[in-house]
Amino acid sequence: MVTPAPEHRAALDALIASSSGLQPWRKVLHASVSVAVAALLVVLEPSQAVAVSVLGAFVVAALLVDAIRLTNPGANVLFFRAFGLLVSPREARRIASSTWHVAGILLAVALFPPDVATTAVLVLGLCDPAAALVGRRFGRRPFLGGTVEGTLAFFAVCGLLVGLRHSWPAALAAAAAAGLAERYSWPLDDNLTVPVVCGAAIQAVAWMGLS
Numbered sequence: 001m002v003t004p005a006p007e008h009r010a011a012l013d014a015l016i017a018s019s020s021g022l023q024p025w026r027k028v029l030h031a032s033v034s035v036a037v038a039a040l041l042v043v044l045e046p047s048q049a050v051a052v053s054v055l056g057a058f059v060v061a062a063l064l065v066d067a068i069r070l071t072n073p074g075a076n077v078l079f080f081r082a083f084g085l086l087v088s089p090r091e092a093r094r095i096a097s098s099t100w101h102v103a104g105i106l107l108a109v110a111l112f113p114p115d116v117a118t119t120a121v122l123v124l125g126l127c128d129p130a131a132a133l134v135g136r137r138f139g140r141r142p143f144l145g146g147t148v149e150g151t152l153a154f155f156a157v158c159g160l161l162v163g164l165r166h167s168w169p170a171a172l173a174a175a176a177a178a179g180l181a182e183r184y185s186w187p188l189d190d191n192l193t194v195p196v197v198c199g200a201a202i203q204a205v206a207w208m209g210l211s
Helices: 006-018 024-044 046-073 074-081 097-111 113-136 148-165 170-184 190-207
Strands: none
Touching: 006 024, 006 148, 024 097, 024 113, 024 170, 046 074, 046 113, 074 190, 113 148, 113 170, 113 190, 170 190
């Protein structure tokens, strides 16, 4: 990333400070995108090739935006001003979470059958907000950079979502695997790894004849 000029650095630092905290609208955005994509996959039933092409175009566009703002401090300041309610401080010098989010959806759709991909997309969008809310409100015991309580919330919501669409062995496997991926995905982003790990767990259970 290019070193910003003093005026850009000061402006960006102020915007980063204002974007700290629970960031509820960011979580609403991620959840809404995931639910909308899942609904479109169910209602429109696009072919895998069409779905991958459309999602791929969104990923490329998001990466271009990230490339521009991370190499142009002025553009980065404009980005944070325009999307102040939707950004996270860590995105000031890294690829945006929304980019990873769409990329995670793309991988799920590209790698798994439609029913599994749809479930993985829902898990991506709904489980992380649940974990964040519970972790911040009730979290007391630390666990892999988060809290035990937040991870249990992720596990419960993931298990419920998967259990409603697949077998309960798949639900337990997916909840355990995706819950760990949400807590420990470095150097990748959990928005990328969670849907892939979730879908892989569901598929693995199916291959073992337990679904």
